[in-house]
C-alpha cells in the first residue's frame with residue numbers, strides 16, 4: 001500500500017486546483033480521476049477568464065501538464081471504497097484514510113479531498129440526452145450569449161427554470177417556456193407574459209435533430225413541432241458523494257437534496273476529510289470549482305503544517 005500526504009478523488013477543475021496548491025507546497029499528492037468531468041460533452045466553456053470559448057477538456061489537460069512540475073501523480077481510475085484508519089493503523093506517518101481503487105490498488109493518506117463532481121439527471125424526454133452539452137444546455141451564463149437572438153426553448157422541471165427563461169430573455173426576443181402542464185405561480189406567469197416570453201403548456205414529447213445532428217425543434221405530445229435552436233433544461237444534480245458517505249461525513253438537506261456540510265475551506269465534519277467543487281454544490285462554474293479546490297488545497301496544507309509542528313514538538317520531548 002502506497003502512502004501519500006493527500007489523496008484527491010476526482011481530477012476536474014476543483015481537484016486539480018487543489019493538487020496545484022499542495023504540489024507547490026511540496027506535498028506528495030495522488031490524484032485519482034475516473035475521467036468523466038461534468039462538461040465533457042461541451043465543445044467550449046465560457047465565463048472562464050483567460051479561457052473563454054476554449055475546450056473544458058483542454059483546460060484539464062493543461063492543468064495536468066502543469067502538475068508534472070510538482071510531486072503530484074495523476075492516475076486514471078476510480079476510487080471504489082474508503083475507510084478511516086484507527087490510531088494503530090495510522091503508523092508513524094499519521095495516515096488517516098485508506099482508499100481502494102477499482103483496480104484493487106490500495107493507497108493511504110494523511111488527508112483526503114473529495115472532488116468527484118456530480119451527475120446531471122436530465123428530464124426523461126427522448127432526444128435530450130443525445131444533444132446534452134450541444135443543443136441542450138443548462139446555464140445561461142455558460143451558453144446563452146452563443147444563442148443570442150436565436151429561438152430559445154426552456155423546458156421546465158419546476159418553477160425554478162422560469163428564472164432561466166428570464167435570464168435568457170435578455171439575450172433573445174424569441175424565448176418559449178414549456179411548462180409541461182405544471183401550474184405556474186401567478187406572479188411567475190405574470191412576469192413571463194409581461195416580458196414577452198411565450199408560455200407553452202402542452203407537454204414536450206421529443207427533441208428533434210436535423211440531418212447534421214443539430215437541434216432543430218421541439219415536438220409536442222399532440223405532434224406539433226415548434227422550431228428551436230437551443231433547449232435549456234434544469235437537470236437534477238446528483239452529487240457523486242459515495243466516498244464522503246463511506247468516510248462518515250455529515251450531510252444536510254438543501255433545496256430538496258442531501259448536501260455534504262463543509263466550511264468555507266472545504267472541511268467536512270470528519271477530521272482530515274475535505275470536499276470541493278460540484279460535490280459540495282451544483283453551481284455551473286469552472287472558476288467557482290477552481291476557487292473551492294484552491295481554498296481546500298491551502299487549508300489542507302495548513303492543517304498538515306499544524307500536525308507537523310505538533311509532532312516535531314513531541315519528538316523534541
Ligand SMILES: Cc1cc2nc3c(=O)[nH]c(=O)nc-3n(C[C@H](O)[C@H](O)[C@H](O)COP(=O)(O)OP(=O)(O)OC[C@H]3O[C@@H](n4cnc5c(N)ncnc54)[C@H](O)[C@@H]3O)c2cc1C
Nearest residue numbers: 010012013014034036038045046079117142277278285286
Ligand atoms: C453541459 C455543461 C456545460 C458547462 N459549461 C460551463 C461553462 O461554459 N463555463 C463554466 O464555468 N462551467 C460550465 N459548466 C460547469 C462545469 O462543468 C462544472 O462547474 C465543473 O466541471 C465542476 O468541476 P468539478 O471539479 O467539481 O467536477 P468535474 O469537472 O465533474 O470533475 C469531477 C471528476 O471526478 C471524477 N470522479 C467521480 N467519482 C470518482 C471516483 N469515485 N473516483 C475517481 N474519480 C471520480 C469524475 O470522473 C470527474 O473527472 C458546464 C457544465 C455542463 C454540464
